[in-house]
Amino acid sequence: MSMATGVSICSNALLMLGAQTINDFNDQLNLDRAKLCANLYPTVRDDMLRQHPWNCCIKRAVLAPDAAAPAFGYEHAFELPADFMRVLEVGTAGQQIDYLVEGRSIQANTTVLELRYVFRNEVESTWDSSLVKLVTLAMAAVLAYPVTQSAALQQSLGQELEQEKRRARAVDGQEDPPQMLGDERLLASRFGSYW
Incomplete structure (x- = not known):
């Protein structure tokens, strides 16, 4: 795990752009950059967390039904967790x-709902180092034009971000065991063994 924080991720992104870093999101010495980071970081973070089931951002919950049932279609409604x-x-x-x-x-x-979900992990120090690197690169891509006024740099960082996403997802996915999808009998019949 890393020692990252939202501020350190944004500061590293600024360093990648050749800009002065920030000490916090209310940094008075670099107020413009601090405000820019404070506004953009939550959206970029949430977007990166939602795009892939990162192992460091997965939770399980058992939900009880709400008192009020849906008007039609299903018997019960279950409120999603706040960090869902x-x-x-x-x-x-x-x-x-x-x-x-x-x-x-x-x-x-159903009367009890078991849910496995991606949660909004706001504790960056619990993230995998690949995710920290990916979010740093995403912040650099988002900050590139506002900080440097260079559309070419923004485009270049966007391309690098897409390459890094593929690599980071592959590394993260290698930690999971293979999963069976669909009807196992169909797969077995395809390879000649019937149940």
């Missing part, structure tokens, strides 16, 4: 259930 960003799995492994995400709730025909 993206559904990964609903139901226990191998036993998926039908559900629908609407607004800040999940609707399903």
